[in-house]
Amino acid sequence: MSAPTTTRDKIIDAAMSIVRDQGVAKLTLDEAAKCAGLSKGGVLYHFKTKDDLIRGMVETLINRCDSLHHDYYDREPEGPYRWARAVVQTGFDPNGPASDKLASALLASIAVNPELVAPVQAQYERWIARINADSPNPLQAALVCMAMDGHYFQTILGLKLCDDEKREQMKAFMLDLLK
Amino acid sequence: MSAPTTTRDKIIDAAMSIVRDQGVAKLTLDEAAKCAGLSKGGVLYHFKTKDDLIRGMVETLINRCDSLHHDYYDREPEGPYRWARAVVQTGFDPNGPASDKLASALLASIAVNPELVAPVQAQYERWIARINADSPNPLQAALVCMAMDGHYFQTILGLKLCDDEKREQMKAFMLDLLK
DNA sequence: TGGCATATACCGTCCAGACGGTACAGTACC
DNA sequence: GGTACTGTACCGTCTGGACGGTATATGCCA
DSSP, X not given: OOOOOSHHHHHHHHHHHHHHHHOGGGOOHHHHHHHHTSXXXXXXXXXXXXXXXXXXXXXXXXXXHHHHHHHHHHHSOSSTTHHHHHHHHHHHOTTSTTSHHHHHHHHXXXXXXXXXXXXXXXXXXXXXXXXXXXXXXXXXXXXXXXXHHHHHHHHHHTOOSSOHHHHHHHHHHHHHHOO | OOOOOSHHXXXXXXXXXXXXXXXXXXXXXXXXXXXXXXXXXXXXXXXXXXXXXXXXXXXXXXXXXXXXXXXXXXXXXXXXXXXXXXXHHHHHOTXXXXXHHHHHHHHHHHHHOGGGGHHHHHHHHHHHHHHHHTOSSHHHHHHHHHHHHHHHHHHHHTOOSSOHHHHXXXXXXXXXXXX
């Protein structure tokens, strides 16, 4: 994860760390300010409300996720399932959406105000469309993508389906299905 | 979902409904009491603390999930991947863990106090062990089970990967992989 | 049979603390 | 002197939880 540059980014980064390390309940404006190294007034200058802050977190999540999708798409060889393969690569990226930090944005949004998830839902549909468009068997692609969602699910809950070694096997297994 | 009988169950049921319908943030002792048709004092008689209430919700989730696993296991024909097939059937059961109501227990626990997820983590490992034990290719089973987790993930977030028709196709596709 | 103690289930009130948000007075750089 | 940003002091509200009280049922003993 690249180091945050602007104060705004620093606050978002701090908020994500709080959720990851201490749980959503501990995400308060005061705490976010303290972790970002400024006062509550400072935070409220950048984000008018707490919902606003979470909107920022969600936006960061979506942007970083989408840009990773594109990066991996460019690197993947042409052919069927190219987008699906990019999704798998993204999901296993240590700085990707399955990192504790980014996933925390989802957690924060659902917990505080379910409406804040809307942008994710919208983007999700766009991703699905993209994947379906270049997948010969949409069911096959959907299965693998659902499994990636399961991966996020496990990350958020701290569930361990497999150790690091099996994770690599899993990734290879998935990519193998997308040829 | 069977109608709650004891007051205790009624409270847990009410709490789950609140999380599902209004979001975790609205889950307060007062609100749970009101929805269950008694006073806050009454709720606190059955659950000493709010964490206790959530522990009850998580326990209900685990029990109902495990009992569904067993039900479907009994109904599935013998052979390889029998437990994995039971997991798929359970995941698609309208009253199963992917129902909004049960999933809300997870949400509540992570949001309020991440430690409360521990019982789920413990049970999860037992389920994994069971599935691996009768799966010729553990990667195949793991892929499908991860996809089921993805299904819960989508339920919680309100994401729509597929419509009802495609869901049925998906289920058939998964079960077909487990033969 | 009646009197009394104990347990269970539940109610209503009160309170300390935390939280989101406002107001405003700075400060530092351009 | 204006713009971008920070710090502090404060307010109203909400929430978890403590607590004392109440009604009913059950058990015990004479």
